[in-house]
Amino acid sequence: MRQSRIGIRHLRCAIGVADAGGFRAAAEMLGIAQPAITKTIRDMEEDLGFEIFERGPKAVSLTAPGRRFIEDARQSLAQFERTIRAARRNETGSHGHVIIGYSALASSGHISDGLRGFEALCPGVQIEMHVLSTDTMMRQLAGGEIDAGFLLSHETVAHPAISQQPVWSSPIGLVLPRDAPDPDFETLSGAPFVMGLRENWRAYRLLLDRLCAEAGLVPQVTEEVWDVQVLFQRVAEGRGYTLYPMDAAPALPASLRMLALSRLRGSLTISMAWNHVADTALLRSFRAQFGREETAHMAR
Amino acid sequence: MRQSRIGIRHLRCAIGVADAGGFRAAAEMLGIAQPAITKTIRDMEEDLGFEIFERGPKAVSLTAPGRRFIEDARQSLAQFERTIRAARRNETGSHGHVIIGYSALASSGHISDGLRGFEALCPGVQIEMHVLSTDTMMRQLAGGEIDAGFLLSHETVAHPAISQQPVWSSPIGLVLPRDAPDPDFETLSGAPFVMGLRENWRAYRLLLDRLCAEAGLVPQVTEEVWDVQVLFQRVAEGRGYTLYPMDAAPALPASLRMLALSRLRGSLTISMAWNHVADTALLRSFRAQFGREETAHMAR
DNA sequence: TCGATTGATCGCAAATGGTTATCGCCCAAG
DNA sequence: CTTGGGCGATAACCATTTGCGATCAATCGA
Numbered sequence: 001m002r003q004s005r006i007g008i009r010h011l012r013c014a015i016g017v018a019d020a021g022g023f024r025a026a027a028e029m030l031g032i033a034q035p036a037i038t039k040t041i042r043d044m045e046e047d048l049g050f051e052i053f054e055r056g057p058k059a060v061s062l063t064a065p066g067r068r069f070i071e072d073a074r075q076s077l078a079q080f081e082r083t084i085r086a087a088r089r090n091e092t093g094s095h096g097h098v099i100i101g102y103s104a105l106a107s108s109g110h111i112s113d114g115l116r117g118f119e120a121l122c123p124g125v126q127i128e129m130h131v132l133s134t135d136t137m138m139r140q141l142a143g144g145e146i147d148a149g150f151l152l153s154h155e156t157v158a159h160p161a162i163s164q165q166p167v168w169s170s171p172i173g174l175v176l177p178r179d180a181p182d183p184d185f186e187t188l189s190g191a192p193f194v195m196g197l198r199e200n201w202r203a204y205r206l207l208l209d210r211l212c213a214e215a216g217l218v219p220q221v222t223e224e225v226w227d228v229q230v231l232f233q234r235v236a237e238g239r240g241y242t243l244y245p246m247d248a249a250p251a252l253p254a255s256l257r258m259l260a261l262s263r264l265r266g267s268l269t270i271s272m273a274w275n276h277v278a279d280t281a282l283l284r285s286f287r288a289q290f291g292r293e294e295t296a297h298m299a300r
Numbered sequence: 301m302r303q304s305r306i307g308i309r310h311l312r313c314a315i316g317v318a319d320a321g322g323f324r325a326a327a328e329m330l331g332i333a334q335p336a337i338t339k340t341i342r343d344m345e346e347d348l349g350f351e352i353f354e355r356g357p358k359a360v361s362l363t364a365p366g367r368r369f370i371e372d373a374r375q376s377l378a379q380f381e382r383t384i385r386a387a388r389r390n391e392t393g394s395h396g397h398v399i400i401g402y403s404a405l406a407s408s409g410h411i412s413d414g415l416r417g418f419e420a421l422c423p424g425v426q427i428e429m430h431v432l433s434t435d436t437m438m439r440q441l442a443g444g445e446i447d448a449g450f451l452l453s454h455e456t457v458a459h460p461a462i463s464q465q466p467v468w469s470s471p472i473g474l475v476l477p478r479d480a481p482d483p484d485f486e487t488l489s490g491a492p493f494v495m496g497l498r499e500n501w502r503a504y505r506l507l508l509d510r511l512c513a514e515a516g517l518v519p520q521v522t523e524e525v526w527d528v529q530v531l532f533q534r535v536a537e538g539r540g541y542t543l544y545p546m547d548a549a550p551a552l553p554a555s556l557r558m559l560a561l562s563r564l565r566g567s568l569t570i571s572m573a574w575n576h577v578a579d580t581a582l583l584r585s586f587r588a589q590f591g592r593e594e595t596a597h598m599a600r
Numbered sequence: 601t602c603g604a605t606t607g608a609t610c611g612c613a614a615a616t617g618g619t620t621a622t623c624g625c626c627c628a629a630g
Numbered sequence: 631c632t633t634g635g636g637c638g639a640t641a642a643c644c645a646t647t648t649g650c651g652a653t654c655a656a657t658c659g660a
Contacts, residue, residue: 004384007308009617011383023638036618038639049389055638057626065395068581069387075579076376076383083311083376084304087369089349095365161579277579279375279461281368309648323607336649338608343647355607357657602660609654616647623640630633 006047008080011073013040014052018070022059075277078144086282094126096282101130101137101149104228105204106270108247110168111150114289122285133200138162141275147283153269154203164271167290170247171267172211174259175235183241185217185263192240193219197226207268208243215264219243232256306347308380311373313340314352318370322359375577378444386582394426396582401430401437401449404528405504406570408547410468411450414589422585433500438462441575447583453569454503464571467590470547471567472511474559475535483541485517485563492540493519497526507568508543515564519543532556 016026017037027034045051052066062070089095102111115127130146137149138159151157153166176183183191198205212219222240225231235242236255245268249258272290274283316326317337327334345351352366362370389395402411415427430446437449438459451457453466476483483491498505512519522540525531535542536555545568549558572590574583 004381004388006384008380009307011380024636032617033619034638035620035640039617042639048384048387049391050387050395057637059637065387069383072383072386072580072582076380079379079577080308080376081304083369083372084306084348086372087348087350087365088304095350276576277379279577280372282372324605332648333650334607335609335651339648342608357606360607604657604659606657607655610652611650613650614648617645619642619644621641621643623638625637625639627636628634630631 004047006044008077010040010044011077013037014044014070015073015077017041017053017060018062018066074143079277079279082144082147082278082280082283086280090126094124096122096125097128098125098148098282098286099128099130099146101132101140101146101151103134103137103149103151103270104131105152105245105248105268106150107228107251108168108170108245109250110247110270114167118286118289121289122282125282134203137273141273141278144275144278147278148272148274148286150270151273152203152207153271154207156206157203161275161277162273163276164273165291166269166271168247169267169269170245171260172208172243172264173246173249174261175232175242175244175252175256176259177236177238178255178257180238182259185261188241189216189218190220192222194223194225194231194234194240194242195219195221196228196231197224200226204268211264211266214266215261217264304347306344308377310340310344311377313337314344314370315373315377317341317353317360318362374443379577379579382444382447382578382580382583386580389424390426394424396422396425397428398425398448398582398586399428399430399446401432401440401446401451403434403437403449403451403570404431405452405545405548405568406450407528407551408468408470408545409550410547410570414467418586418589421589422582425582434503437573441573441578444575444578447578448572448574448586450570451573452503452507453571454507456506457503461575461577462573463576464573465591466569466571468547469567469569470545471560472508472543472564473546473549474561475532475542475544475552475556476559477536477538478555478557480538482559485561488541489516489518490520492522494523494525494531494534494540494542495519495521496528496531497524500526504568511564511566514566515561517564 013026013030016030017023020026020029023037023041024034027037030037041052048069050065051063052069053060054063054066085097085099088097090097118127119125132140132146132149134151134154134157137146137151138157140146141149141162142159150167153164158164174183174188195201195208196204219241223234225234231242232253234240236253243264244258246258246260252258272287274287313326313330316330317323320326320329323337323341324334327337330337341352348369350365351363352369353360354363354366385397385399388397390397418427419425432440432446432449434451434454434457437446437451438457440446441449441462442459450467453464458464474483474488495501495508496504519541523534525534531542532553534540536553543564544558546558546560552558572587574587
C-alpha cells in the first residue's frame with residue numbers, strides 16, 4: 001500500500017477544526033490563515049479516502065468515520081507530544097518534562113517523597129505540577145494534557161482509559177481556629193461548616209456525605225468556596241469548621257489547628273492515576289516511584 | 301515553551317538510523333539520499349537539545365538519552381501509523397485496516413466466529429492475517445507491527461507491555477494417518493513422533509513436554525519440521541504421530557484423523573494478546589468481539 | 601600508502617506549507 | 631426581498647523545507 005503523506009501537522013489541524021467547530025475558528029486558534037486549513041484538511045481527506053467533516057452552511061460537523069478518526073488522532077498526537085516533551089532538554093539544563101496534576105487534598109508530604117526519589121533517579125527532569133479538581137484531572141488524563149495525576153479515590157472517579165493505584169490514605173480531621181475550644185462531637189451537628197463548592201469538590205463532598213452519615217454527623221454548610229486558600233481563610237475568620245485530611249496538618253496556616261475525630265470512621269485515599277496509553281520511558285520511571293506497577297496483566 | 305518542529309518524518313528517520321545502524325544504510329532503507337538523513341537528524345538533535353547518536357568512525361551508536369528517545373519514538377510512530385491505517389479506506393472500498401497475527405495452533409473455528417462478528421459490526425474493514433510463531437508475535441506486538449494476535453497461553457509467553465486474555469481452550473489429541481490402527485496409549489512411548497521445530501514452536505513444545513511428563517508419555521521425536529503443512533504431510537507419510545489441539549480436527553487433511561487421548565490431561569489455551577498502548581476505536585471494537593475487556597482497572 | 605567507506609557539507613530543484621485577495625454561498629436582519 | 635456578514639473554497643504567489651547529486655574530510659584495513 002502506498003504510504004501516507006499525512007503528518008503530525010495534519011492531525012493538529014483536524015483536531016483544531018473539530019475543537020473550534022469551524023475552519024476559520026481553527027485557523028485563528030492555530031495561528032495560521034484559513035486557506036491553509038482548507039488545504040490541509042482536503043489533503044488529509046483525500047489520503048484517508050473519506051470526508052472527515054460535513055460542510056454545513058452554518059458550521060462544520062464530524063462525519064461518523066471522522067469522529068472515530070479524530071478520537072484516535074487525539075491519542076496519537078498526545079503520545080507524540082509526550083515523546084518529544086519527555087526527551088527534550090531546554091536552555092536551563094533540564095532534560096525531560098513531565099506534567100503532573102494533583103488534587104488540593106493530596107498536598108501532603110507523601111508526594112514530595114516520591115518526587116524526591118524520582119529526581120534522584122532522573123536528575124534534571126522538569127516536573128510541571130497543576131492543581132486540578134478530580135474531575136478535571138480525569139478529563140485531562142484522558143485527553144493526554146497531563147501525564148499522571150494524584151487524586152481522590154472514589155467509586156465515581158473512573159474512566160476506561162485510566163489506570164489508578166492507591167498511594168496513601170489519611171483519616172479526616174476537623175479544622176478549626178487555633179484559639180477555638182475543642183467542640184464536643186455532638187455539638188458539631190448543626191454547627192456551621194465551610195466546604196469546597198460541590199461543583200469542584202464533587203468526589204470529596206460525596207465521600208464526606210457518606211462518612212458524616214455513618215457517624216451521625218450533620219454539618220450545616222453555611223458557605224461554599226472555590227479553593228483551599230479561601231476555605232482556610234474563612235475557617236480562620238470563624239465562619240465555621242471544615243473537614244480535611246489529617247495528613248495536611250503540617251501545611252495548615254498557623255492560625256488553624258486540626259482535631260482528630262475518632263467518631264468519624266473511614267479515610268480518604270489518594271491514588272495515582274494515568275492513562276494507560278500514555279507511555280514513555282520517563283513516565284514509567286515516574287510511576288515506578290509510587291509503587292510497583294502491574295507488569296504483564298491478564299485481563300479479566 | 302517554543303513548540304517543536306519535529307514531525308513524524310523525523311521519527312521515521314531516527315528509527316531508521318537506529319535500526320540500520322548507520323546513516324547511509326538508513327538512507328537506503330528509507331529510499332532517500334544520505335545527506336537528507338544527516339540534516340534531519342541534526343535538526344532533530346538541535347530541537348531536542350542532545351545528541352541522539354554517537355558518531356563513531358566505524359559506525360554510529362545510540363547515546364543513553366538517545367536510546368530512551370528511540371524507544372518512545374517507536375511506540376509513538378506505531379500508534380500514529382495505526383491511527384492512519386485504522387481510518388484509511390482504499391480503492392477497493394474497504395474502510396479501515398487491522399493487522400492480526402495468529403498461531404498455527406489457533407486455526408480453529410473460534411477465530412472465524414469472532415471475525416464474523418467483527419465484520420458484521422464494522423463492515424468493510426480489511427483484516428490482514430499473518431501466521432507467526434508465538435515468540436515472533438510477542439515481538440511484533442511490542443513493536444506495533446501487528447495490532448493483535450492469537451497465541452498459545454504459556455507462563456513463558458509474557459511481556460510487560462502486552463495484555464492477554466484467554467479466548468478458548470482445546471484438549472490435545474493424537475494425529476495419525478486415517479487408515480492406521482488405534483494405538484494403545486502404552487505403545488506410544490517410544491513410538492516415532494514428528495514435531496514442530498523447537499526453535500519456532502518453543503512454547504507449544506514446552507507445554508507438550510509438561511503434559512507428556514504428567515501422563516508418563518515419552519514420545520520419540522524422530523523428525524522436526526518448520527511448519528504445519530509439512531508436519532501433517534510427514535504424519536500422512538507414516539513418519540510418525542504428532543500431537544495437536546483437537547479443535548483443529550475439522551481442518552485436518554482428509555488423509556489424517558485425530559484421536560482423543562484421555563490419559564493426556566490438560567489442554568492448550570489460546571489467548572488474544574495486544575499491546576495496551578495500541579489503541580484505536582477500530583481495535584477496541586475488534587477486541588470487544590473476543591470477550592469483555594477490562595474497563596477502569598485498579599492496578600495491584 | 602592506498603582504496604574503500606563513513607558522515608558532513610554545499611548548492612540547486614522541487615515539494616510543501618503558508619500567505620493575501622477574492623469568490624460563491626447561505627442565512628438572517630432589515 | 632434585499633442585503634450584509636459569515637462561512638469554506640479557490641487562485642496566485644512567496645518562503646521554507648526537503649531531497650538531490652556532487653564532493654569533502656576522516657578513518658580503517660589491506
